[in-house]
Amino acid sequence: MKVDATKVASILREMADLLSIKGENPFRIRAYEKAARTLEHLPGDMEALYKQGKLKDISGLGKGMLEKIATILNTGRLPAYEELKKEFPEGTRELLFISEIGPKTVKLLYEEEGVKNIEDLETFAKSGKLRDLPGMGAKTEENILRGIKLYRTSKARILLGRAQPLVEEVIAELKNRASSWIEKISPAGSLRRGKETIGDIDILVSSRNSSPVMDGFAQLSFVKEILAKGETKSSILTTQGLQIDLRVVSPDSFGAALQYFTGSKSHNINLRERAIKRGLKINEYGVFTREGEKLAGKNEKEVYASLDLPFIPPELREDRGEIEAAEKGRIPCLLREKEIKGDLHMHTKMSDGVNTIEELIEKAKSKGYEYIAITDHSLSLKVARGLSIETLLAQIKEIKKINSHLEGFKVLAGSEVDIKKDGSLDYPDEILGKLDIVIAAIHTGFKQDKKTITARVVKAIQSPFVRIFAHPTGRLLGEREAYAVDLNKVLEVAKDRGIWLEINAQPQRLDLTDIWIMEAKKKGVKLAINTDAHNKEGLDFMSLGVATARRGWCQAPDVVNTLSLEEFIHKL
Ligand SMILES: [Zn+2]
Ligand SMILES: [Zn+2]
Structure with missing residues (x-):
């Protein structure tokens, strides 16, 4: 031993x-x-x-x-x-x-x-x-x-929303400490694949001299405990209790190592079999002929090309048909965050948020958006300080006034309307009719059986006023399971009625999940990626929603909030 x-x-x-x-x-x-x-x-x-x-x-x-x-x-x-x-x-x-x-x-x-x-x-x-x-x-x-x-x-596993910023900080600090020794640096593993939760955090560096990189890593300000320190691999425990593994490889193997350590396991098994069929060998150092001649390794593109495949984006590497698609030249051009033009779900200090409409607009503009929807909670959701009819009407008026001063940017007056236990909506129709956009969502009665809760959702999204069904499964990672709703049925009705399903970008939600996003896409149901921000910084969770959408094979046309303001207004 x-x-x-x-x-x-x-x-x-x-x-x-x-x-x-x-x-x-x-x-x-x-x-x-x-x-x-x-x-x-x-x-x-x-x-x-x-x-x-x-x-x-x-x-x-x-x-x-x-x-x-x-x-x-x-x-x-x-x-x-x-x-x-x-x-x-x-x-x-x-x-x-x-x-x-x-x-x-x-x-x-x-x-x-x-x-x-x-x-x-x-x-x-x-x-x-x-x-x-x-x-x-x-x-x-x-x-x-x-x-x-x-x-x-x-x-428990770490939320993507927690791991991502930490890795960015680690990479920035490491670059500072050992910049002259780092040629390339990238996260690998499930984090790079954009998975909603992550086990350990993997970082890969290409360098001709690993010792200074390892030393720099061991000296990071985040280190609580050094779990292992070697020539090519070290592990630390951060002060927040997260494990980070760092590997250093030589530049001519960086692509092969990145491919190998990004996974997933089953994607890599498929690749290995493909290599064997071609009389080749693939490992973390490169792709080799039987005679040991190295064909690829420097970058991932080269690694895939040596197996007669185009580059496959990390988010797709889950053994869900990506290799077959790649063979046929059908890898989708995945959604990019910069294609997002607006955010349709957020809360102000009128309900349970902390910022004003103006503060949210400022942040949204800084992200290059053309529109947002203000969607505070509705009447009966007392825990989240749902808006009374009077307050909602006053807010609609305020938004109108704000819009009159805006150019090239629009605030939509909306509401996150609670779907009550019987499927009825939380404001009367004449009030709903005054809003630009209505999001329907479940916040109570999570334990209803499948039949009851499905009928409840179906009834709600049949209202002519509802545009989006928000956080469709209600799951909270590490805290609450999805409710029993039959999403296939919901997708059918949504398709029929032209309802959009939300990809809620809150780190703990990421709801719809990647698998259901694929399903929605297959059925032709459009999606809206929203942050459900409760403060202005919350608008930055968009990147998590986009990562999840990419894992669901989404392209810009699948997502309604990639439309420009002008195009979008016509869809309402
Ligand atoms: Zn909600
Ligand atoms: Zn919300």
Whole structure:
């Protein structure tokens, strides 16, 4: 078994945590922590250093610690660690990751109250008993419950909307630190494919000298822990708890590596089979003949071309027919963000947003848009401060006034009208008739059965006033499943009635999903990509909506808000 420094460090770290729960001597605990840190930053291969007898020269590793490391290296085990694990159940150590919970509290919780893991802790806190422990109170209890929620979300997959800006920052800082050594740099993996959630973040660099790039990466201001540091691959844990892997490859393999690490797995399997059929071999270094002659590798275009294919955009690489389409020359010219001319769903401070109409206009103009729709919540949606009829009428008037001062830009008076449980709309028809655009959406009664909720949506979108059906499945990533609505039926009616379906670009929604976008496109239903912004910065989520649309094979003509103002007005 190959044991690397990272593995040994993690055992030592775990030891330190368990000893602290046990209430051991703080010096002993610190020795483990220090050793773990030292190993995490080790210059070179630990096993080699050990074999050469050089490990003992490294400061931070005492004699006793060196013996323990040797035991792990030789046997793959550490008896003291295994003994300690028997004393405290698996989940207790995890309790230390919750803010306001220290080792003493973990011990007390386990020994006196039988709290063995985070689930137990949550139950205990919710029952209101946690506040009675020494040093605790109602406020701490509340903080701990919030801490549990936070810990869980950070452990789950990362939202694209969170990963994307982080990667941009990482790339910018890395370019700063090692600019002269970086020829090309790109995210890879599911992030590059625009997937709604991401496991680990992968970044790829092409360089003729990897060490300065690796050093720069390890010194990034985001680093909380270095999980691994090697010649061509390093991993860090950021201060926000996200893992980022960096690989450095030589420039003549960059395209092959980018292709390989972008995936998806099944797309790559198809490519590999295609290569084999042509008597070729494809891997992360390039495309090769049987004799080992390298045909491609520098860039992706070249890699695909060597397999007689045009370039396939990363968002399509999901084994959903992209290779067949490429063979036939039918890879669509995918939608680009700069083709978006407006945003049809946003909230002002009149309902649950924070900005004024003017502030939203300013931001929209800076994005090069020609129109927006103001769509605050409707009457009965009290939690989101839905607009009364009087307020809505006043807002329509205000928008008219604003428009009279605008040139080449138009604000549409709209509303995100709640679809009530029986499928009726939340304003009377004579009010709906006064609006430029009506978005219908479900915000209550998510648990209705398939038949009921489908009938409810169908009834709503049969209203002659409704133009868009917003966030069609209602899912919230990591929080709420889609409701049971039969989308095939909804698409049929939408096609019939010329209703547009929304691609809601909120990071937690991205709803419609890529698969349903493909379905909508197949059925000829037009889409509207909207940010549902609740503040002006929210308009920037458009890029996420566009990424999702691209994953659904969308081209500009499939999306109504690529139309110019003049063309769009005629569609209303
Ligand atoms: Zn909504
Ligand atoms: Zn909304």
